[in-house]
Amino acid sequence: MLLRLKTVDLAEMRLWLTRRYIKLLWPLILKLMEGEPMVAAQEQGTKREAVLAFRHQEAVAKANFSKPYDPVVEQTPLGDTPILVSRLGARRLDPGRSQISMHPEQGQGIDLNLDEELLHSFARLLQEVVSKCDWDMHLALPKATGEVSPTLN
Numbered sequence: 001m002l003l004r005l006k007t008v009d010l011a012e013m014r015l016w017l018t019r020r021y022i023k024l025l026w027p028l029i030l031k032l033m034e035g036e037p038m039v040a041a042q043e044q045g046t047k048r049e050a051v052l053a054f055r056h057q058e059a060v061a062k063a064n065f066s067k068p069y070d071p072v073v074e075q076t077p078l079g080d081t082p083i084l085v086s087r088l089g090a091r092r093l094d095p096g097r098s099q100i101s102m103h104p105e106q107g108q109g110i111d112l113n114l115d116e117e118l119l120h121s122f123a124r125l126l127q128e129v130v131s132k133c134d135w136d137m138h139l140a141l142p143k144a145t146g147e148v149s150p151t152l153n
Helices: 019-034 046-062 116-132
Strands: 002-006 012-016 087-094 097-103 110-115
Touching: 019 046, 019 087, 019 097, 019 116, 046 116, 097 116, 110 116
Parallel strands: none
Antiparallel strands: 002 012, 087 097, 097 110
């Protein structure tokens, strides 16, 4: 999957995300979402999963997924050829922000800083794109049944 990220100054980063990488990334995204203050304040189990689902719905409802990607680019700091992401990192920066690190085996990558709404929107985009791939993979939030891990094939 080709991920194209553009900054406000029209710099675009192009990253190849493989099926294997997405399988590693998704549980980290879930952990970041579960670390949000409103979610983390709940006990493990059904109540925490329900609050996570509510926060996800609330954040995604604020996003504008109908706006098409603007192809105007002034620079490509990582180069014109997309990099193959192979190193992964994720951490909470503070109560309202998270960071996902995407780097190639060698060379420069990106550290993507996301507020809670952007984290949930990024998760939703991954869910939608992966559902259209022939990867035999389903990215889901934990169901409010006590199950905490994502469903991955």
